[in-house]
Amino acid sequence: MTETFARRPDAATLERAAAWYLDLRNAGPDAPEHQEHARWLALDPTHRQAWERVQRLRHTFDQLPEAVGRDTFHAAHSARRQMLKTLTVLLMTGATGTLAWREKEAIQVLTATHRTGTGERSEITLADGGQLQLNTATALDVRYDASQREIRLHHGEILITTAPDPQQRPFIVRTRHGSIRALGTRFAVRADTGDSLVQVFEHAVEIRPADGATPLLLQTGQQARFSATATQPAAPLEANADAWSNGLLAVDNWPLGRVIDELARHHKGHLGCDPAIAHLTLSGVFHLDDIPGVLQNLSATLPIRVVYRTRYWVRVTAS
Template sequence: MADIWDAIGLLGIEDVRADTATPQMSRRWAMGGLLAAGLTGAAIGTALWTQRPLTYSTPVGGQLTVALNDGSRVTLNTGSNLEVRFHGRKREIRLVSGEAYFEVAHRADRDPFYVTAGAARIRVTGTRFAVQLHPDQRIDIDLLEGHIRTGKRGDHAVEEAGVRSLSAGQALRLDKQGEVLAQIPAESLRVENWLNQRAYFHDTPLSDAVAEMNRYRTTPLVVDNATSARVRVNGVFDTHNSGDFVAAVQALYGIRLRERTPSA
C-alpha cells in the first residue's frame, strides 16, 4: 500500500486560498483506485496512479500550497495547472501553465526532483525556486536557495555539457524553445511578495505592471497609449484589490487606467 501513496506523491493540501483551487482527482476516484489495488494487487494500483498523474489547478486569483510525501512543498499562483507524478524513487512534476514555487526536500533515498515547464527541464536536489510559464511559452526560473541544472525537455541527461547550472540568487529567462535569453539576478522580492498575495514593482514599465495585475483579474485593465505604457512604476500592491493599484497610478502618475469592455 505504501507504494500506492508513493505513486500518488501527495501528503496533504494546506489552506492557502485552497477554497478557490481545484484538485482534479476526486476522493471517490482515489478510493476506487485503492480498492482496486486491494482486490487485484498493489502493482496494479501503482500502475494506475503512474498512468494518471495527480493534477492541481487554481483559478484566476487563486493560490494553493500542496505538501508532497517526500517532504517537498509546491505553491501554485493564480491561473496555474500542475501535474505530480511520483513512483518509487522517481519524482516528476510538470508545470502545465502559470507559476509555481518549490521547496524541494533533499532525499538520498530518492532520485533528483525534476520539473518540466514548456521546453525546459529542471533538475533539483534540495532547494527553493520559482518557475513561471508564460502564455507564449517563455519560461522564467528564479533560484532563491541551493543549486539547480536546467536543460531542454526530452534531454533526460541534464548533467551533460551545455546544460546551465544556477546558484542561489540567480535567474534564467528562456524562450519558448528553451534557449537562454538572459541570466540575471533572481527576482526574490517579486517571488516572496506573490507568495503573500502581493505584486512587487521596481522601476517596472506600466504595461508590465498592468499585465501582472491582470493575472489576478477576470476583467483586464488597459493602458490607453504607448507613452503611458512606458512610464516606470514602483510599489507593492494587494493582488486581490487592484483598485488600490488603479488609484495609485492615477494619483502618482496622472494616468487613468480603464477596464476592457467585451466589445473593446
C-alpha cells in the same frame, strides 16, 4: 498565393464563454448579465466564435437523456468549477472529438490534478513533505514513483521548497520547454507560451532545454529564461521576486506597462494599458487581491485614468 489564418479562440476564451453560458441560463430576460455578455462578444472576434461553439454545444445537451441533463445543468454551486471544466473541454473537442495540438495542450491544463483560476493562489504539501505554492492561473500534475519526483507544469507559476528524500530520487520540474532539476533548493518556475523562467532563492538548479541545448546551472540569487532550443544567460534575481507567494507584487522602477501586465494575470477579464503611457516608471508594493484598489492608487499618483467598460473590461489610459 498568400494564405491567411483566422485567429481561433484560446483556452481562456472558451472557458469564459462556458462561464457566460452558466451565468445566463438562469438569468431573466432583463438581467444586467445580458448587456455585459453583449459587450464581451463585441470586444474580440474570437469571443463570438467561442459563443457560437456554445450554441452548437447547447443543441448537443438538448439531446441528452433527461436525467443526465438534469444532473449536468442543475449541479450544486459547489460543483460549478468541475462543471465549467467539463463544458470547456467539450467546447474544445466539438462534435467530432478531434483535437488540434494546441487544444490538446489546453486539455492538459483544464484536466490537471492541481489548478488555480485567475486571481487564485494555493499551497500543496507534497508526499515527501516538500511545499508547492501555485500562483494565479496555474495548472500542474504531480507524479512521484520509485525513480523520480516530478512536477509537470502545464501553465502558470510555482514556488517550490524541496524536502530531503530518503530514496534520493531526483526532483524535476518539467514544462513544455524542458526540465529543471533541483539540487537541494528553493526555486520558482513560470511557464509561459514562448519560454519558461526559473528563479533560484536557495542552492542551485540545472536547466535542460527539451531539444538538447547545453544545460545551464543556476545558483542562489540568479534567474534565467529558456526555450525548447536555448537558454538565456543567467541574470541577477530581481528583488522580492517571490512576493506573489504572500499576495504581493513588489516593483522597483518598473515601467507601467509591465506592472499592468502583471496585474492582468490576476484580473478576471481584460486589463490593458495604453502604449502612450506604458513607459511611465514606478516603485512600490501592491496587493494582488485588490486590483481595483491598486488601480485607484496608481491613478492618484500617476497622470493616468482607469476606464471601466464593465467590471471585467478595464483599460488604463492617459488622464
